[in-house]
Structures are given as structure tokens and as C-alpha cells.
Amino acid sequence: MPHSYPESLIPNDDAVRLRTLHQFQIVNTTPELIFDNYTAWAAQLFNVPISIISLVDKEYVWFKSRTGGPEVNGLVRDESMCAAAILTGEQVILSDYKSESCTLIKPDVAQAIGLNFYAGAVLTASDGARLGMLAAIGKEYREPTAEEIAVLVRLADLVTQTIELRYQYLAADQAAEWEDAQRALSLALDENVTLARYLITRNQRIDLTDPEVAQLIDRRLSNVAKVLSRRLSSHVS
Template sequence: MKNTFIGVNLIPQNDEERLQKLQEFDILNTPPEGAFNHIAAMAARMFNVPIALVALVDSERVWFKANVGMEGVENVSRGISLCSLAILNDGPTVFPDAVNEPCLLANPLVTGNFGLRFYAGAPLRTAEGYNLGTLCIVDKQPREFSEADQKVLSQLAAIVMDEIELRYLRKKVVEDPVA
């Protein structure tokens, strides 16, 4: 994987266990689902941004379980996705104006035609403490993002994680109703 983030190691120390947990949820490459789409759409409207994603960070790519504003794009390389940075933190990751961030100066989403300027992502954190991905919002204009906004984004991310866990439990009951 090519890492486009200057001076940042994108691989957390617990990445092997994190990826194992992500695989356990059996959510990668699954069809769109209402709850995830609704939360992403709600985030886009609440924060008045053109793009909102439920993004899961796999070993080589970041896959979108929900996608508002980048329809038709299913995933991006882990080495260019800002969600790869966001899973390194336990709280929200915010770049009010990405072109002013030294670690993003070689990132093609920021410096290329896409023109990413604002990013905020809250981790999708399991009960065991693994950050599987993010609920993130993106804009092509710089913007401020208050602590109150960060708290709301984190709460929405917690709802996404609840949905992931409920989805897993429902599937487990269907597969093995006796357990």
C-alpha cells in the first residue's frame, strides 16, 4: 500500500486484531442497507456537506458501506483515504482546511482534481476498542467544526457501530438459532 500521508504510519499496532474483528462482522462487500444510508444522509444534511460516508478500513482499501455524494465509488486505497488517519485516533479527526495540513500535502484527494478541503471523521469503535472505520463528512470548501459538532458526529458514529453490532447479532441468531 502506498502511503500518501507525510510522516504518518497508517498501520496501528493492533491492526491484525482490528482487521480480524472487521472480518468477524462480515459486513465488507455487502449490499447497501437502510440504517447506514439513513445515518449518512442525516449527517450530510445536519452538517450541510455534500459528502457523508460510512467507511470501513480494510487491509488495502477503505470500503464504503454507505455513500452520500460519491455514488458509484465503492472504495478508495487505504493509502489515500483520510479515514485511514481517523482510525488512529479515539476521538474525531478534523481537518478544517486540508491544504494547510502538512501531512496531507502529498495526498491526491487534497492536491488533485477531487479538491478535498474539509474532513471530519469519527471512529466506529467496537466494545473491545478497535476502530473499524469512520462516519465521515467531506466538503470541497474549508469550514469550521466546533466541539459540539464533533460530539454530534461521534454520537452518530456510535449509532452506526450499534447498527453494525445488531446486524452481526441478528445474522448470528439466524445462522445458529440454538446458540
């Protein structure tokens, strides 16, 4: 679980990262269904009560989407695990929210509501900038399986591609096309939600180490990826 963090929460090259983040014009924007679908799916896959898509701004960490947890839009930067998580060279960060686990942030908010588990995958833009995190959060610390970590990474990649697709449409003043793209992605994710409910009912939880379950999840994640790839390619062309 130990990770190597830098000495400061604000790295020297943060201005470059922030420039990329702000280019997407998604910081502090209203909720959008497709991102809410992603966090709902992540919470179900990890069997946790909370999942967020965070965007790490200069002084504040905005929650583009939040499933479960307190009804807040985000946290100040030095209170959010996501702010520290983007600083490591690792793709996935695990934490128990103990102060000795990461000295860069104040865990008061997390500890006040009994959080002891954080698993986050980095949202990395095509230029390498770390925009934020897709995180699964719970009250009981555990070591995620390799299968769970792999799925979280894949989901984070889908989230990042969706952020890029959103920007392409809105920058071209194609709001209607963006809404249509959201519907197409949501339709693919609806299949995932239905599957998750079935698996939870059958096993009381989603067990990604079960080959049959893993195959079903993989197939549906691949379908979402195909929708994104098709949309991104057609828009570029």
C-alpha cells in the same frame, strides 16, 4: 486542526483490529437502507454535500454507505483520510486534505474533486477496535462547532451499535428480524429527515448552536438510541 499521527499507516497491532472488523461480516457488502439513512442525515446536519461510513480493511477502505460524491465503493488505504483518522487517539478528526496536514495518505483523489473539509468520528467496537469512520466531507474548510462535533460523535456511536446489531441478527440466521430492525430504525430516522428539511427551509441550514434546534435533534437522536438499545437487549436475552 493538527493531529498526531504515527509514522506508519499500518500499525503493529493492525491484525487484531482487522480480526474484529472481519468478525462483523460487513466488509464489502451491498448497501443497506439504514446505513444510507445515517449518511444522509449526517450530510444534512453538517450542511455538506458528502457523507460516508467507511470500514478500513487491510488494503482498501470500503464505503458501507455514501451520500454524495463520486460513485465509488471505496479507496485504496493510502488514499483515504479515514485510514489515517482511525490511527490517532482522538474521537474526532478534522482535515483540510492538504498533504502537509497528514503525510500518511495521498490526497490526490480528494483534491481532484475539490475537497477541503473532512470531519470524521471513529466507529469504535465494544472491544475498542477502530472499525472505520463516519465522516462529513465538503469543499470549504471550516471549524465545526462543539455542538456539531458532539452530534457527529453520537451518530457514529449509533452507527457502531447498528453494525453490532446487524451482526447479531445475521449470525443467528435471523435475516427477517434484521430487516424488521432496519425498518424500525429507518422509521425513527425518517422523523429526523423530515425535521432536517423543515429546519433547512426555515434557516437555509441546520444551526446546532440554536437551542431550539439542538433540543429537537437531541430528542430524535435519543429516540433512535432507544430503538437500538431495546433491540440489542432483547436479542441478547
